[in-house]
Amino acid sequence: MSTQAHPFVHLRLHTEFSIREGIVKIPDAVKRAAAEGMPALAITDVMNVFGLVKFYKACRSAGVKPIIGVDARVAHPDAPNDPERALELLLIVRNRDGYRQLCELVSRAWLENQHRGQALLRPEWLTRETCAGLMALSGGARGVLAPALLAGETRGAKAALAHWAGCFPDGAFFVEVQRAGLPNEAEYLAAAVPFAAELGVPVVATHPIQFLRPEDFTAHEVRFCIAEGYVLNDPNRPRPFTEAQYFLSAEEMADRFADLPEALENTLLIAQKANLTITLGKSFLPAFPTPEGMSLDEFFVSEAKRGLAARLEERFPDPEERERERPRYEKRLAFECDTIIQMGFPGYFLIVADFINWAKQNDVPVGPGRGSGAGSLVAYALRITDLDPLAYALLFERFLNPERVSMPDFDVDFCQEKRYRVIDYVRRRYGAEAVSQIATFGSMASKAVVRDVGRVLGLPYGLCDRISKLIPTEGVKPVSLAKALELEPQLQELMEDPQDGEAIRQLFELAQPLEGLTRNVGMHAGGVLIAPGKITDFCPLFVQEGDDPSPVSQFDKDDVEAVGLVKFDFLGLRNLTIIREALDQIERLTGARPDLARMGFDDPQTYQLLRDANTTAVFQLESEGMKKLLKKLQPDRFEDIIAVLALYRPGPLGSGMVDDFILRKQGKQAIDYFHPDLKACLEPTYGVIVYQEQVMQIAQIIGGYTLGAADLLRRAMGKKKPEEMAKHREIFRQGAIERGYDEALAMRLFDLMEKFAEYGFNKSHTAAYAVVTYQTAWLKRHHPAPFFAATLSSDMDDTDAVKTFFDDACANGLTVLPPDVNVSEYRFQAIDAATIRYGLGAIKGVGEPAANAIVTERQQHGPFHDLFDLVSRVDRRVVNRRVLEQLVRAGALDTLPGHTHLRAPDGLCDRARLFASVGLALEVAEQRAASAQQCGLFDDEPEANGSYTPEFPAVRPWTERERLKEEKLAIGFFLSGHPFTAFAAELRQTVPTKLAQLAPSRDAVWVCGVVVELRTKMGARGRMAFVTLDDGSEPCEVLFYREVFDAVRQIVVVDEPLVVRVKVAPDDYSGGVRVVAEEALSLPQWRARQLKAIEITIPESVVDSPVSAQRLSETIEAFRVPSASPEGAKIEMRVAFPEGAVVALRAARDAIRVKPEDALLTELRGFPELAVRLRY
Secondary structure (H helix, E strand, C coil), rough: CCCCCCCCCCCEEEEEEHHCCCEEEEHHHHHEEEHHCCCEEEEEEEEECCCHHHHHHHHHHHCEEEEEEEEEEEEECECCCCCHCCEEEEECCCCCHHHHHHHHHHHHHHCCCCCCCCECCCCCHCCCCCCCCCECCCCHEECCCHHHHHHCCHHHHHHHHHHHHHHCCCCEEEEEEECCCCCCCCHHHHHHHHHHHHHHEEECCCCCECCCCCCCCHHHHHHHHHHHHCCCCCCCCCCCCCCCCCCCCCCHHHHHCCCCCCCHHHHHHHHHHCCCCCCCCCCCCCCCCCCEEEEEEHHHHHHHHHHHHHHHHHHHHCHHHHHEEEHHHHHHHEEEEEHHHHHHHHCHHHHHHHHHHHHHHCCCCCCCCCHHHEEEHHHHHCCCCCHHHHHHHCCCCCCCCCCCCCCCEEEEEEECCHHHHHHHHHHHCCHHHHHEEEEEEEECHHHHHHHHHHHHCCCCCHHHHHHHHHHHHHHHHCCHHHHHHHHHHHHHHHHHCCCCCHEEEEHHHHHHHHCCCEEEEEEEEEEEEECCCHHCCCCCEEEECCCCCCEEECCHHHHHHHHCCCCEEEEEEEHHHHHHHHHHHHHHHHCCCHHHHHHCCHHHHCCCCCCHCCCCCCCCCHHHHHHHHHHHHHCCHHHHHHHHHHHHCHHHHHHHHHHHHHHHHHHCCCCCCCCCCHHHHHHHHCHHHHHHHHHHHHHHCCCCCCHHHHHHHHHHHCCHHHHHHHHHHHHHHHHHCCCCCCHHHHHHHHHHHHHHCCEEEEEHHHEEEEEEHHHHHHHHHHHCCCHHHHHHHCCCCHHHHHHHHHHHCCCCCCEEEEECCCCCCCEEEEECCCCCEEEEHCCCCHHHHHHHHHHHHHHHHHCCCHHHHHHHHHCCCCCHHHHHHHHHHHHHCCCCHHHHHECCCCCCEEEEHHHHHHHHHHHHHHHHHHHHCCCCCCCCCCCHHCCCCCCCCCCCCCCCCHHHHHHHHHHHHCCCCCCCHHHHHHHCCCCCCCCCCCCCCCCCCCEEEEEEEEEEECCCCCCEEEEEEECCCCCEEEECCCCCCCHHHHHCCCCCCEEEEEEECCCCCCCCCCEEEEEEEEEHHHHHHHHHHHEEEHHHHHHHHHHHHHHHHHHHHEEEEECCCCCEEEEEEECCCCCCCCCEECHHHCCEECCCCHHHHHHHHHCCCEEEEEEC
C-alpha cells in the first residue's frame, strides 16, 4: 500500500478552512503527502468540512487516498456551554452512512448548540446508532479521556473509555497520543498507553498539523491573533500551538514514536478502513409533485402547452394573427419540450416556474429574466421569463444545448426587499431540512491583510492605513502584495526607511504567507439549494452566530454542484424594488397603476430621454461612458437598447465594431449583410455581429451546423484552441460548399465570427435586462417624482448615491422639499407630479426605528408643536439625543409652529438655539414624565401639568457656512444652500471666471470653488489627483499631476475653498475640456496675495473703552505675523467720530500684518460695534 520506509499516514490536518487557525493550503498539503510517498491523507478541520470537495479532488488527482474527518469539539460535562473547556474527539468517516452521520452531527451542533461562535457536540448525541459509520480518536491530552487520565482517576478513565468504545464499537475507537510539545502531553501519554494496553484498545499516533513548514510558525501565530483579537507580543495571550506543528515526514514520526511502532501502523489500519467514495458531477433534483395519474413528463408538457396558449392570446389579441403565428410557436415548443425531457430536466423547469409564479401571485416583483434562460420558449410559456424569445431571435440552444449535457441554470431576479418571502415559500414547499442557502468564503486580500497583520504586530494604525492605501487596484480588486511592491515605488521607499523600515519589512514577510487564505464564512448573494430529501445527505450545514441566522451549506457554490445539489439563484435586484415602489406612489397620487408588462416598447418620449442621455437612475445606463455612447448612438427602438447593453463593454468598444454600428445606424456607412440569406439575422444590428446568437445563426445558415453544434462552435471560438478551431474551420468550409455558398465568402465569415465571438454577448440576457432598462426610463420620463422618490429611498444608506439622485431630480425640474418631522415619512415621498419630500430615514444616524416612531406618534396624536413637544411625546430610548441633534442639523424641525420666533427675516430658522436646547428638552421631558406619575399638592401648577415650555437658550447663531457644515453632517451633502455662497462675494472680486465658463485657451486662468471630491490614482507620471471643484455654476474636475499636488496636498480639503491656476484644453475623449492645475492656493493664501488691506472702523466710544480696546487688540495679536511675511495681510484701523469724520490710527508703513483666516474675520465680525471690510 505504501512506498514509505516507515508506515504512517497523517490523520490530523487543520487547513486554512479551520478559519480561526491553520494556514495550510489544501493543494500544498496533498502535494507534500504525495512527495513523502504517503498512501493517504486526512482532512480534519475544526467542526467543519468546508474544504472536503477540494481536498477529495486534489487527493484523487495526486494518487493519494482522501480520508474525511472532523476535529470535533465535545461539550465538557462540567461546563457544557464553555467552548474553551470543550474536549477534542477526532471523527473519521468509514463509509457513505458514516458521512451522512457526520453531516447530521456537525449540522446539529451548529444549529442547536453554538456558543460564542463555536459549535459543540453534546455527548449524548454520540451513540452506537448515530456513529455506526464513523471511527473516533480520543483527542490526545485535550481529548475526551484526558480529564480522568490526567487526574489519575482510574475508575473514571475506565468508565469514559467504556462509554466511548461503546459508541464506536468493533475496534472503531482509538486512544490517541501525540508528541507535538503541547501541554500535558507527556503525562497523558504515560498514563494512556498502559491503560489502553490493559483494556485492549488500540493506540494511534497523530501529529496535529497547523502549518506546512517550521518557518511558518510565526505567520500561523499571527493568523490566530487576527482571528482572536490579540497582539502578537502580548505576554498574556493564549498560546495553544507549538513550533513543532508542521507537516512531519514519516521518518520524523518514526523517530518520535520509535517506542510505539504499532501506534504508527494503526494510522494505516485507519486509512484502510476509511472508504468514502463521493460521486461528483451527477445532479440530484428534488421531486416535483404532479397530479395523480400523470407522469412528470406528461405534466410538464401539459403545463407548457397551456402556458403557451395563454401567452399567444396576450401577444396576439387578433384571432387571425394568432392562428397565423401559432404553428411556429408550437413547433418551437415541441422541440424544446422533447429536448428538456430527453435531458431529464422537466422537474427543474417546473420547480422554477412554481416559485416564480408564487412570487408573482403574492406581490413579489420578479424580473423578466436574465442570462440565457430568456431564450427558452418553454420558460416564457411557464412564465419563468417575460420576453417572447421568437420576437427577438433568442435561441434555446444558447441556454440548453442538447449536444452538450449540462444542468440548466435560471438566474431569477426578485425585488430585493421581498426576496426572503420566496425563500420562505420554498422552505415550506419542500421542507426546511431540504432547503438551505450557500456558503461563501472570504479571503485575506492584500489591503486587508496588511491592516490585520499591522494591528497584530502593534504598528500604528496610521502607518498600516497608509501602506494599505498605497496598494494599487486593478478594476475593483487590489493587486497582490508581490505585485504591489513592483508597481508602487513608495512601498520600497518605506521598507528602506531608517525609522520604520524594519517593521514594514516584517509586516510584508508575515502578510504574504497569509494573503489569500480563507478569512471568514459568508452567504452567497442568491444561491438556494433544494435537495431531494435532506441537505445533510450531501453536506453539513453551518450557521453564523446572530439574531436571525440562516443555515448555509458547508460547501461553496462550485462544491455543492459537484456533489449533486442543484442551485437555484434567487437574486435581489434593487431596480425591481424601485419599480414596485414607484408604481405604489403613482397609484397613491393618481389612483391608477400603470401596467408595465402590457405597455410595449414604443414610447417616443422614452427614446428621447435615452437620446438625451438623461439616464442617471435608469437601469444599466447610469455611467458616464454609457451616456456618451447613447448620445452617439441615438437609440430609437427596443433593439437599439438591447444592442447598447451588449456593446458597452471593453472588447466591443476597443474593436471598432461600436463605431461601425453607429455609423451604419446613422446612414454614414454602407450596411453589408455578406449574403442575402443573412439579412434577417444581421438586420437588427445593421450587419455588425454583436451577439453570440448571431454567430450561432451564421454557423447554422452558412455552415450547415445544428444550433446545438453551433453553440459548441461558439464555445470553441471563445477558448481559442488552435487544433479545435482548425477542425471547425474545415467543417464550416465543407458545410458551406455543400449548401452552395462561395468558399471565399465562407472563410471570410468564419474569420469574422472568430473575431467577434470574442466580443459577442449573450442576447438573451441583454434583451431581458433591456426590459427593465426601458421600464425605468419610461417611469423617469412620465412619472419623475414617484420614480425619483423610489430611487432615493432605495439607496438611503449611501450618501453619495442620494446626492447623485438628488442632483438629477433637481436637474429634471423636480423640487425636493427638506425633511420635516411634521410631514416627512421614513422614505422619500412624491407629494405631487413635480415635488418630493425628503425622507427621515435618509438623515444620518436617525434610522428606521426612530423615524417610524416619530411618524407613528404624529399620525396617532397630531403634528408636533415644537422641540419640547416632540421630545415629550416620543420614545426617548429610540429617539435619543443623537437622533434629535441630527434632526436639528438637517432642518427637520425648522418649520414647527412653536419655532416661529426662531426664524430670521430671510426665513431661516436659528438651528444653533435649537441644537443648544436638545439637552434641556430631554431633561424637561423626563421631569414631565416623572410628574405625570405623581399626585401631590402642586398638580395645578403649570410645571406639573405639562403646559410649561422653557425658553430656548440664547447662543450665537450659526453662520451660513457653519449651518451648511452642520447640515452636511446630517444629510451627507448641502441641501439648503451651496457652500460656495459664503465665499462668492469676496472671491468674485478677484476671480471672475466661473467654472461653467471655462473654454480651451493657450493662457492659464484662475478659477475657484469649494472642493467637493478628491481622488487619487496611479498614472505614467506617478500618483495623480483628481479634484472636483464646484462654484455653484457647475462642478469641474481638475487634474493635479504629482509634482503640483505634492506641493499643495495640505490645502486640498473637502468642503474648503480653493483657488487654482489652470490650463484648459479640448478633451477629445469626452467631447468637453481637460482642466490641468498649475498652482493652487487656499483662501487665506489667496487673500494674503491679493488683499490690499483689512479695514476696521472703530467707533470713538470703543477707543475710549479699555476693555473693548484690549479685547480687540488680543484678537488681532493672535493672528499677527511678521511684517515681511508673505502670508500676511495689512490691517488698517480707523476711528469713526460722532460727527462723521473717519481718521486712520496708524500710518501704512507701520501697519500690522495678520493671517487673513476665516477665524480672524469671524471674531472681528463678532464685535457688533466694528465695521470690517476686505479691500482688494
